[in-house]
Amino acid sequence: MGEQNTWAAPTADGPIDAVVRVPGSKSITNRAFVLAALSSGDTLVRDPLDSRDARLMLSALGRLGADSETLPHGVRLRPLTRGDGDVTVALGNAGTVARFTPPLAALGARSVHFDGDPAIRRRPVGPLLRALGALGADIDDDGRGTVPFTVRGHGGLAGGDVDIDSSASSQFLSALLLSAPAFERGVTVRLRGRTPSEPHIAMTLDMLRRFGAAPERDGDRFHVPPATLSLAEYTVEPDLSSAAPFVVAPLLTGGTVRVEGWPTATTQPGDWLRSLVAELGGSAVLSGDGLTVTGTGSVTGATLDLHEVGELTPVVAALLCCADGPSEIRGVAHLRGHETDRLAALATELSALGGDVTETEDGLRIRPAPLHGGVFHTYDDHRLVMAGAVLALRVPGVTVENPATVGKTYPGFVPDWEGVLTAR
Numbered sequence: 497m498g499e500q501n502t503w504a505a506p507t508a509d510g511p512i513d514a515v516v517r518v519p520g521s522k523s524i525t526n527r528a529f530v531l532a533a534l535s536s537g538d539t540l541v542r543d544p545l546d547s548r549d550a551r552l553m554l555s556a557l558g559r560l561g562a563d564s565e566t567l568p569h570g571v572r573l574r575p576l577t578r579g580d581g582d583v584t585v586a587l588g589n590a591g592t593v594a595r596f597t598p599p600l601a602a603l604g605a606r607s608v609h610f611d612g613d614p615a616i617r618r619r620p621v622g623p624l625l626r627a628l629g630a631l632g633a634d635i636d637d638d639g640r641g642t643v644p645f646t647v648r649g650h651g652g653l654a655g656g657d658v659d660i661d662s663s664a665s666s667q668f669l670s671a672l673l674l675s676a677p678a679f680e681r682g683v684t685v686r687l688r689g690r691t692p693s694e695p696h697i698a699m700t701l702d703m704l705r706r707f708g709a710a711p712e713r714d715g716d717r718f719h720v721p722p723a724t725l726s727l728a729e730y731t732v733e734p735d736l737s738s739a740a741p742f743v744v745a746p747l748l749t750g751g752t753v754r755v756e757g758w759p760t761a762t763t764q765p766g767d768w769l770r771s772l773v774a775e776l777g778g779s780a781v782l783s784g785d786g787l788t789v790t791g792t793g794s795v796t797g798a799t800l801d802l803h804e805v806g807e808l809t810p811v812v813a814a815l816l817c818c819a820d821g822p823s824e825i826r827g828v829a830h831l832r833g834h835e836t837d838r839l840a841a842l843a844t845e846l847s848a849l850g851g852d853v854t855e856t857e858d859g860l861r862i863r864p865a866p867l868h869g870g871v872f873h874t875y876d877d878h879r880l881v882m883a884g885a886v887l888a889l890r891v892p893g894v895t896v897e898n899p900a901t902v903g904k905t906y907p908g909f910v911p912d913w914e915g916v917l918t919a920r
């Protein structure tokens with residue numbers, strides 16, 4: 497992308513006072529679509545995310561034999577058909593599509609070729625492909641354990657016992673669990689290594705239960721018995737990780753932001769932002785009206801382990817660059833295998849604008865430093881667009897490269913952000 501394609505992200509000239517409603521959760525939407533496709537009847541997924549990743553999931557499911565229809569307030573999905581012949585599934589750079597759909601291909605009777613953006617070819621998928629192979633799937637990846645690969649469906653999957661190292665991505669485990677009710681013997685998974693993103697695993701188990709499965713967990717052992725899934729309607733929550741830049745904004749600018757529709761109970765990792773706000777000197781009050789965040793405009797430094805909430809790292813790192821004291825982010829080595837190597841990208845881009853940010857083995861060390869404007873490169877990573885926007889609140893002259901890449905999860909982010917900044 498050329499540097500002409502940039503966005504002059506706004507700087508706050510005083511305390512903000514705004515209300516925002518963010519789009520549906522990517523993680524919930526794409527799980528709901530997969531579970532709907534695996535169900536025995538039609539499912540209406542209400543208030544789903546409409547974004548690049550969500551569209552990639554719908555089109556992948558279409559290729560795998562689950563038709564969908566977009567309605568005014570949702571998407572209706574029909575159950576998967578077995579089909580035949582050869583098809584190709586486009587993954588873009590969607591981790592959820594790359595990890596959650598290969599098991600579905602093994603359940604059908606097509607030969608399914610998976611490929612996507614150059615970036616997805618660098619993201620880990622090998623442990624999942626090996627586990628699926630051990631459960632009876634016929635997979636051709638030329639022994640590389642990376643995208644592209646082909647799954648030859650033989651009309652079902654035996655399932656059974658499997659070990660998996662899911663430390664590179666919790667999505668490997670979620671992928672096995674989501675499809676397991678359709679395996680002949682279900683699945684019993686034993687985890688090796690330390691799996692990140694615990695809330696996303698809880699989300700997988702919770703949504704399986706809502707669709708009628710009976711997953712069990714005993715520490716690092718998971719069991720999902722065979723089940724017939726069925727749910728007429730499922731309503732998607734707003735995406736609390738997409739809300740992250742709005743939630744942290746008042747900490748930097750002073751004033752208040754209310755995020756409408758914040759659920760009172762949720763498995764989303766973004767709910768952790770409420771405790772972050774309190775730890776960094778602000779207040780976050782959850783009520784029937786949503787989450788109201790108030791800040792003073794000054795942020796304390798902090799040492800944070802983000803292992804369980806890794807996708808929040810880019811926004812949190814930008815925030816901590818503006819803190820009064822030193823900070824450290826730990827527990828997120830796996831972010832090197834996200835949309836881009838997020839630790840390298842954040843250290844490079846924040847340092848280029850004057851930040852004192854260094855990579856550690858599993859995170860970032862951030863010390864206070866005077867920041868200045870310049871181009872914030874985004875590496876085709878939606879959450880780097882959000883990080884650039886957060887930094888710009890305090891730093892005049894930040895231009896964010898390729899803002900449209902935020903459409904992976906939040907196509908309307910730029911107008912919504914500008915709306916919040918001009919709402920006073």
Ligand SMILES: O=C(O)C1=C[C@@H](OP(=O)(O)O)[C@@H](O)[C@H](O)C1
Nearest residue numbers: 523665666667692693696806807
């Ligand atoms: O299951 C999911 O929906 C997700 C799990 C997490 O992946 P990792 O465990 O690979 O970090 C998260 O970062 C990603 O944005 C969404």
Ligand SMILES: C=C(OP(=O)(O)O)C(=O)O
Nearest residue numbers: 589590591592807834835
């Ligand atoms: C890691 C992320 O996405 P994906 O679903 O592609 O893994 C993310 O959204 O931060």
